[in-house]
Amino acid sequence: MSMTIMSKTHGQWRTNVSLCDGETERGERMRWNLRMKAAELGVWKSTEMRRRLAEAGLEISAGKMSALWTGTPTSIRLDDLDIICHVLDCEPNELLIREPEAVAARRPAKEKISIVGGQIITPRLGRIRSLPPA
Template sequence: MKWNLRWVAAGRDIWRPSDLKTAFEAVGFTPSLSKVCALWSQAPVTVRLDDLDMICAGLECTVADLMEAESLATEESGRQDGQQAVGGSLRSGSGGRPVPKQSGGKGGLRRLPPN
């Protein structure tokens, strides 16, 4: 997700975190200045939904204005050192279903439990 708080704030003629805090306080949202600075300087890892609602009210915007989905290609190219999302690759022909492992002793396939 792309965090567009500064872009939305600039559209409302807000250029500093202290001005943003004032806009938030006008709608009853009273975060600390350090929290506002953290939201201002980088994309948050998590945001409470009620805080997100108050941020949108203070900036007179929507959630879609604040956050923009980035393509998966951008996320995949950002991965380094062979990191991969869990379940990121499926074996061909598996159709997304689990594939039995080869058993070491008998040479046959282990059976999957019943569905």
């Protein structure tokens, strides 16, 4: 599920986009495409990318850069995403790519509907309750 989080730091409101294991609000998986976009510009190492980001005004720790470079981040500040897109000369949708096929593969199969005695019986999730005493 995607969530936007507002936090106040040093008197300034900051917006974070939480990717939560790469899923969007509609349940679609997201693929983080930073390395491919960097490779298109000839940036092959995270240290080079970190240097370019620093030149653009975004100081990232080595640990955070490693996490951005090697995997899908769980959240990223929109300010940071804006600078990353500026450095890579791309749009956010080129870094965050939807993968609806991956979500479809993870969805459970639909329950079968049975007809018993002329009534349609659809299984329901949840606690089975007994009838109240008569």
